[in-house]
Amino acid sequence: DTEVTQTPKHLVMGMTNKKSLKCEQHMGHRAMYWYKQKAKKPPELMFVYSYEKLSINESVPSRFSPECPNSSLLNLHLHALQPEDSALYLCASSQWTGGEPQHFGDGTRLSIL
């Protein structure tokens, strides 16, 4: 059983849709992460929240918008995505940034039509 819960597990959406990915952890971790992973590639970091303060990877397009409503929850809002955004989206948490290990959720497999 994973301690980081992601919903939904699968998502198919059109390029004009708006959807959100959700992530939740109850381990008291103060660092949370969003990663994007394409097949046969390592996870690529998109966003980091450390004590609910955001750090952005500038290479991530603005059609991805993160939100951290509280220290246990992390959302990723999606709007006007492109087919190349189809990937596995992973959420992770750690006790603090620099603290190991990172605990990963099972991910959301996103397909853009």
Add this chain to the structure above:
Amino acid sequence: GQSLEQPSEVTAVEGAIVQINCTYQTSGFYGLSWYQQHDGGAPTFLSYNGLDGLEETGRFSSFLSRSDSYGYLLLQELQMKDSASYFCAPPHSGSARQLTFGSGTQLTVLP
């Protein structure tokens, strides 16, 4: 720049020992973790070296030499279930600009 290089593929037979290397160029480096990921699954933590030397966790051991910018993961008594991708990763600084995972090594264990 930053880089974390690993061999792309390693193949070994059941019961064997295999070593997966990680060489890195990254600033502010102070440790190295290893993660395992099966096809379709999420990465799971295997081992962390915060200091130089060897850390042993069951069949898995990990080594770090900060002066040589080098680490490795050693897997002993290989089992079929060890077939997976393995990633080295430095601890996270809190910046999303940081390189977070090595290029990854696909391990195939043959019967």
